[in-house]
Amino acid sequence: MQAAMRQLADMRAVLLCILLSLLPFSHACPKECSCNGNAKVVDCRGRGLYDIPHPLHPDTQELYLQDNRIRGLGSMAFREIPIVRVLDLSNNSITSVSPTALLGLRNLQRLGLAYNNLRELDKRLFGPIRTLSHLDLSHNSLWGLSGAMGDNLRNLSHLGLAHNRITRLDRSLLEALTRLDSLTLRGNPWRCDCQIIGLKLWLETYLFKGGVVDEVICSHPEEMRDRDLQKVPYQVFHVCMTTSYHYLFANIHHLETERLLRSHAHGNHAHPSSHALHIPIGEGLGGGTGGGGGGGGGSLPECEPKQRHRPVNLRHAIATVVITGVVCGIVCLMMLAAAVYGCAYAAIMAKYQRELKKNEELAAARKADHTTGDEKEPLENAIA
Numbered sequence: 001m002q003a004a005m006r007q008l009a010d011m012r013a014v015l016l017c018i019l020l021s022l023l024p025f026s027h028a029c030p031k032e033c034s035c036n037g038n039a040k041v042v043d044c045r046g047r048g049l050y051d052i053p054h055p056l057h058p059d060t061q062e063l064y065l066q067d068n069r070i071r072g073l074g075s076m077a078f079r080e081i082p083i084v085r086v087l088d089l090s091n092n093s094i095t096s097v098s099p100t101a102l103l104g105l106r107n108l109q110r111l112g113l114a115y116n117n118l119r120e121l122d123k124r125l126f127g128p129i130r131t132l133s134h135l136d137l138s139h140n141s142l143w144g145l146s147g148a149m150g151d152n153l154r155n156l157s158h159l160g161l162a163h164n165r166i167t168r169l170d171r172s173l174l175e176a177l178t179r180l181d182s183l184t185l186r187g188n189p190w191r192c193d194c195q196i197i198g199l200k201l202w203l204e205t206y207l208f209k210g211g212v213v214d215e216v217i218c219s220h221p222e223e224m225r226d227r228d229l230q231k232v233p234y235q236v237f238h239v240c241m242t243t244s245y246h247y248l249f250a251n252i253h254h255l256e257t258e259r260l261l262r263s264h265a266h267g268n269h270a271h272p273s274s275h276a277l278h279i280p281i282g283e284g285l286g287g288g289t290g291g292g293g294g295g296g297g298g299s300l301p302e303c304e305p306k307q308r309h310r311p312v313n314l315r316h317a318i319a320t321v322v323i324t325g326v327v328c329g330i331v332c333l334m335m336l337a338a339a340v341y342g343c344a345y346a347a348i349m350a351k352y353q354r355e356l357k358k359n360e361e362l363a364a365a366r367k368a369d370h371t372t373g374d375e376k377e378p379l380e381n382a383i384a
Contacts (some may be wrong), residue, residue, distance in 0.1 A: 044068070054079050062086040066112070069093055071234035073101040081105075090136070101123040110134040114160065118142055128150040136160035138184060150176025151192060162214070163187035171198035174206075182212040192218035192229055194240035200229055267306040 029035035030053035033044035041059035046067040055064070060081040070092040078084060082104050090112045094295075099122035102108065108129050114136045120326060122145040126132060129248075132153060138160040147170035153159075156177050161169075162184040176181075190196065202211060207230075224232070258362040 005370065018087070025206070028055040030054060032054065054080070056080040057081065064088050066162045067092075068091045072096045072098075074098050075100040075362070076103050079104055083107050086110045089116070089371045091115040093117060095119070097121060097125060101125065103128050105129060106131065108132055113140070114165055115139045121145065121149075123148040125149075130155065132156060133179075134158045138162040140164050143164060145173055145177075146170070147172040149173060154179060157181045158183075160184045161188070165189060168195060169199055171197075173203050174199070174202050180206075181209060182244040184214050185216050186214045189219040190216050190229065191220045192224040192227070193221065194237060196229065197237055197240065200232070203230055211272055 011307075016332065029042065030044065032047045032049060033042050035042050035057070040059055041062045041064075042056065042060050044053055044066050047066050049068040049070060050072075051070060052065070056078075057314075058080060061084055063081060063084055063086070066075070066088055067090075070089065070095060076097045077098070078087065078101075084105060085107055085109060087105070087110070091114070094113065094116040095118065097113075097118065102125060106128060109131055111132060118137070118140040120143065120376075121137075124262075125166050126149060131154065133155055135153070135156055135158070139162070142161070143356040144166050150173040153173075154176060157179055159177065159182075161184070166185075166188040169185075197318050201217070203216070204230060206213065218224040218227045218229060218232075224236075234358065259326070
């Protein structure tokens with residue numbers, strides 16, 4: 001009998017422990033935070049937290065963690081709240097975010113990471129999320145965003161990048177954000193050189209479609225400082241086209257020179273000048289020349305492996321020549337079209353001037369005839 005009573009007491013104790021262990025989870029709300037009745041909104045703002053509070057109710061839909069001291073987000077940091085829609089971590093001290101920190105948050109719509117110390121974000125961070133519509137990364141130390149993030153942010157309607165250290169922004173990222181309504185870019189040290197033309201073109205298209213953007217103020221180079229990129233005329237970037245042409249032709253010249261030198265070297269590998277010319281190009285015969293007594297026979301093994309790369313360089317040269325030919329052809333067509341237009345315009349204006357002069361002469365003749373007729377009529381009346 002006593003054994004049965006003891007077993008019954010043990011069972012009661014086990015049930016009591018189970019109930020006590022389940023009790024916090026039925027009303028899971030961290031002691032540092034305040035929650036509404038069903039724990040769907042958790043407010044942990046300004047509580048001096050150094051980490052994500054626990055436990056969190058799995059039905060939590062909004063979590064506010066602003067104005068704390070959180071320094072990093074580890075892997076699956078929010079696995080307890082898989083259906084959260086709003087997550088705000090603004091004004092903390094976050095310096096690192098794990099690539100899998102947001103793993104499992106398939107319903108996240110708004111994410112706030114403003115006023116932190118972020119320097120970079122892994123391109124995989126937003127991979128699991130397809131519903132994100134509002135992302136605020138302003139007031140950090142970001143150098144830029146990977147173009148690969150664009151595929152994961154296609155539903156984004158607002159992107160905040162103001163007051164970071166961004167000098168350039170990948171145009172492929174912006175072109176992927178087809179639903180973007182507003183964008184903040186001010187307060188970044190934009191480098192307005194030839195590589196920013198893509199951003200300027202995208203901004204013009206974006207504004208034409210009704211998008212909202214604040215401003216892109218140039219910081220570099222010095223002659224572009226404090227100028228608004230949207231108001232800079234394209235004539236300023238005319239030198240970029242010229243530079244591209246120079247680069248293409250210089251590349252062709254370099255490849256052709258390299259090919260000729262290699263041909264000369266393989267045909268006269270014992271000649272000292274061929275070794276001297278190949279050393280600066282970096283394709284050279286350093287092993288043969290430094291062998292000290294190896295002579296022409298010693299340099300031959302160094303030359304033979306290099307022959308495998310000749311078809312690759314030849315293809316590069318051909319491709320460069322083709323591209324240059326296409327570019328030059330387009331430029332020639334544009335110049336021809338401009339010349340035709342100019343000639344047509346000059347011919348039309350000349351014809352117009354001739355007709356105008358002819359009409360003026362006819363008008364003057366008619367006026368002269370009318371005056372002569374008036375003078376003849378009184379004379380005829382006097383004779384009569």
